[in-house]
Amino acid sequence: MTTYSGVGVTPGRVMGPVKIMPPAITAPPAGELLDGVDPAEAAAALKTAARAVQAELRERAGRASGDGKAVLEATALMAADPMLLKAAVKLIDAGASAQRAIWDAGDGVATMLLNLGGYMAERSHDVLDVRARIVAELRGVPAPGIPDWAEPFILVAEDLAPADTATLDPALVLALVTAGGGPQSHTAIIARSLGLPAVVAAAGVTELADGTVVYVDGAAGAILSTPGEEQAAAAAAWAVQASTLGSFDGTGRLADGTEIPLRANVGGAKDAVAAAAANAQGVGLLRTEFCFLGHDTEPGHEEQVAAYKGVFDAFPGQKVVVRTLDAGADKPLPFLTDATEPNPALGVRGYRTDLTTPGVLARQLAAIAAADAASQADVWVMAPMISTAAEAADFAAMCSAAGLPVPGVMVEVPSAALTARHLLDAVEFASIGTNDLTQYAMAADRQLGPLAALNDPWQPAVLALVKATVDGAAAQAAAGGTTAKPVGVCGEAAADPALAVVLAGLGVSSLSMTARAIPAVSAVLRTVTAAQARELAELAIGARGAVEARAAVRARLPLLAELGL
Numbered sequence: 001m002t003t004y005s006g007v008g009v010t011p012g013r014v015m016g017p018v019k020i021m022p023p024a025i026t027a028p029p030a031g032e033l034l035d036g037v038d039p040a041e042a043a044a045a046l047k048t049a050a051r052a053v054q055a056e057l058r059e060r061a062g063r064a065s066g067d068g069k070a071v072l073e074a075t076a077l078m079a080a081d082p083m084l085l086k087a088a089v090k091l092i093d094a095g096a097s098a099q100r101a102i103w104d105a106g107d108g109v110a111t112m113l114l115n116l117g118g119y120m121a122e123r124s125h126d127v128l129d130v131r132a133r134i135v136a137e138l139r140g141v142p143a144p145g146i147p148d149w150a151e152p153f154i155l156v157a158e159d160l161a162p163a164d165t166a167t168l169d170p171a172l173v174l175a176l177v178t179a180g181g182g183p184q185s186h187t188a189i190i191a192r193s194l195g196l197p198a199v200v201a202a203a204g205v206t207e208l209a210d211g212t213v214v215y216v217d218g219a220a221g222a223i224l225s226t227p228g229e230e231q232a233a234a235a236a237a238w239a240v241q242a243s244t245l246g247s248f249d250g251t252g253r254l255a256d257g258t259e260i261p262l263r264a265n266v267g268g269a270k271d272a273v274a275a276a277a278a279n280a281q282g283v284g285l286l287r288t289e290f291c292f293l294g295h296d297t298e299p300g301h302e303e304q305v306a307a308y309k310g311v312f313d314a315f316p317g318q319k320v321v322v323r324t325l326d327a328g329a330d331k332p333l334p335f336l337t338d339a340t341e342p343n344p345a346l347g348v349r350g351y352r353t354d355l356t357t358p359g360v361l362a363r364q365l366a367a368i369a370a371a372d373a374a375s376q377a378d379v380w381v382m383a384p385m386i387s388t389a390a391e392a393a394d395f396a397a398m399c400s401a402a403g404l405p406v407p408g409v410m411v412e413v414p415s416a417a418l419t420a421r422h423l424l425d426a427v428e429f430a431s432i433g434t435n436d437l438t439q440y441a442m443a444a445d446r447q448l449g450p451l452a453a454l455n456d457p458w459q460p461a462v463l464a465l466v467k468a469t470v471d472g473a474a475a476q477a478a479a480g481g482t483t484a485k486p487v488g489v490c491g492e493a494a495a496d497p498a499l500a501v502v503l504a505g506l507g508v509s510s511l512s513m514t515a516r517a518i519p520a521v522s523a524v525l526r527t528v529t530a531a532q533a534r535e536l537a538e539l540a541i542g543a544r545g546a547v548e549a550r551a552a553v554r555a556r557l558p559l560l561a562e563l564g565l
């Protein structure tokens with residue numbers, strides 16, 4: 001039995017065969033020629049490959065539903081696109097190899113679609129996907145992307161991009177294991193939102209052969225090959241346990257009745273509807289960039305209004321916190337970010353894009369205001385990656401100009417945590433993004449598997465920054481003789497039930513997380529009083545390191561072991 005260790009992201013114990021996500025298809029060498037192959041034969045091979053790709057995509061579309069079906073149908077159509085094939089055959093006639101010809105023809109068609117803008121520009125991705133599939137077929141290697149299998153499987157990948165999830169069918173994927181990625185990478189965020197048991201940063205795991213049966217423990221961060229009866233029993237017991245947690249009753253509170261609203265992190269209307277059905281107390285983070293991932297051009301006013309209104313309409317009368325576009329680093333948007341930046345996490349991302357591409361933020365605020373006016377939700381708006389009080393004041397002025405009355409800031413940069421008192425003079429609330437706050441406090445890229453241990457929100461330094469933010473809000477209130485402005489947490493830390501207790505103990509006023517995590521967080525919060533939560537927070541913040549902090553707190557929360565969390 002081989003054991004692979006990683007960082008547990010979502011609890012859950014499952015057993016099943018692995019399917020390895022194939023590596024991306026590399027470009028054929030530039031200028032690769034036919035080299036004696038008959039052009040007619042090369043053209044025929046290309047057409048056969050294109051037909052095979054189309055047939056496979058059609059067959060998958062027939063089995064899929066919803067968004068996944070639409071993506072597959074659009075891609076299948078593109079596989080036999082006469083313009084694409086004609087352009088490739090022309091290049092073959094001029095001496096290019098079949099692989100190089102379809103590669104270059106794909107580039108040409110994609111650029112043309114991109115230049116047309118709007119809906120046509122979106123299709124450029126389908127062309128690039130299709131050309132990679134045709135090249136894979138010509139090479140006789142597996143097609144790129146999430147593998148297709150009729151049986152449920154454990155998906156093993158080097159890492160996943162947010163866009164990969166468009167075709168990830170949660171009914172077929174039992175668990176997600178990646179060799180790379182950190183616990184706060186977007187792979188991890190997506191796994192949590194899908195409720196999939198997941199382990200990241202499990203070095204070496206991609207060496208497993210397709211079809212090997214493994215056991216995954218998402219809480220312990222372990223993957224065992226050739227599991228035995230003990231693991232089979234643990235997986236069966238988990239299936240029963242998972243169904244006993246029950247649903248959330250709509251009020252987050254501690255054992256003494258202290259209320260801590262539990263809100264949802266959403267990426268669009270679909271998530272919001274699911275979050276409302278799960279009784280979330282509104283939305284604590286709408287990641288607006290998720291509505292437009294894959295867009296090459298700025299979304300238009302009407303498109304934006306419709307996307308935001310779809311979320312607001314799921315929560316009439318409840319709070320919805322909208323985050324303005326957070327493009328950059330792991331979430332590039334070509335109309336805002338520069339792909340050639342040497343250090344994107346420290347580059348022009350989040351609110352900073354207003355410096356280099358002025359106008360996009362103001363137009364987004366106008367669209368949010370229009371959606372707000374047409375809905376019943378209580379809309380708050382916050383900017384990501386705010387570093388100074390001056391930026392907070394500028395953002396508040398822009399919100400006011402757009403007619404949005406409740407501006408706020410995300411606290412993701414240590415400087416914002418340490419100067420929260422001044423930031424909160426300018427805005428009405430703060431929401432701590434522990435994912436970025438951790439990567440910047442520890443100087444550890446959140447996407448890197450080898451740095452996962454540093455990238456841990458249990459690090460006492462990160463907890464000290466959370467405390468500094470809450471203390472800053474208290475100082476700001478004391479200076480003005482008012483009550484403290486709300487400070488919530490919307491990073492992944494809020495979805496860890498033990499850490500949620502610590503955050504409550506540090507004085508955080510609300511928590512926002514994937515809706516799937518709310519029942520477990522609510523159940524554990526209800527086992528402690530505010531005084532006990534404060535004691536646990538002191539224990540964690542006073543620990544020597546993340547491992548000690550986590551262990552000390554978990555040992556005092558017996559419900560975690562009972563629920564297998």
Ligand code: PEP
Nearest residue numbers: 412433434435436490491
């Ligand atoms: C965060 O940084 O904690 C956060 C919530 O934002 P994102 O994960 O989208 O960067």
Ligand code: MG
Nearest residue numbers: 412433435436
């Ligand atoms: Mg962030």
